[in-house]
Amino acid sequence: MTMNCERGVARLMDYLEGVVPRAARERIESHVAGCARCRAFVVSYRATPLILRVATARKPTVDERRRLLAALSARRHGRES
Ligand SMILES: [Zn+2]
Numbered sequence: 001m002t003m004n005c006e007r008g009v010a011r012l013m014d015y016l017e018g019v020v021p022r023a024a025r026e027r028i029e030s031h032v033a034g035c036a037r038c039r040a041f042v043v044s045y046r047a048t049p050l051i052l053r054v055a056t057a058r059k060p061t062v063d064e065r066r067r068l069l070a071a072l073s074a075r076r077h078g079r080e081s
Helices: 005-017 022-033 036-057 062-080
Strands: none
Touching (some): 005 022, 022 036
């Protein structure tokens, strides 16, 4: 049974998360190998977590932390009183 791209995208996401059984993996891999659309999807999907990791890697500055803590404690005090 050949896999079409519409069904493929959902399967492809499972495949990329590593939650598909071996038989399905092989079918997906052979489809992706011959399908430019799905290959592009795989490439962009794999690039996304990396982008997110880079974006969140920066630690907040001391000033940002202080403001965040102040905002949190202000909210807590506001609720208690
Ligand atoms: Zn495809």
